[in-house]
Amino acid sequence: MGIQAIIESFGGIRGMATKLGHRNHTTVQGWADRGLIPAQRQKEVLDAARKYGIEVNLADIIPDPPTPFRNPTRRHRRTAPGRVAA
Template sequence: MTIATDIIARLGGTRAAAKLLDKPPSTVQSWKGSGFIPARYQSEILRRAQRAGIAMRASDLVGLDQPQPDGEHPTSFDNAPSSLSQKNAA
């Protein structure tokens, strides 16, 4: 399951999500096809989901809690380029 399909399912499916978000179903369907929800929509989704009583966190929208194929946590700098690791180590 992708981030987008998980979020859309939690919002009640494609049509229900589209109605809740005041977007055409084709827009929501495109998110499912790509596997992610573009950043420009994420804060609105979070606000509307919370108003509708749907439990959702910002990290759900970007997949921070999902395991990665290589077993690494997405915020790990263990495998980052050395310049990035050094910058964040300071």
């Protein structure tokens, strides 16, 4: 489940903001725009989901780690021990 699906399960941006007790929806809008819920807010979201019977778990909230970039066209030169590649 992605962040958008979590927000929709709460009833959309305004619905989620209301259920979390936020006066303004812009905080949740920012999460939707960035595609992530900040770490310091994740417990708050899980607690609200439990309170309102919304099925969300921690694995749904925590984003996948970024994939390290590897340039497939660059080749590394091997050098003899003690020598520096030019």
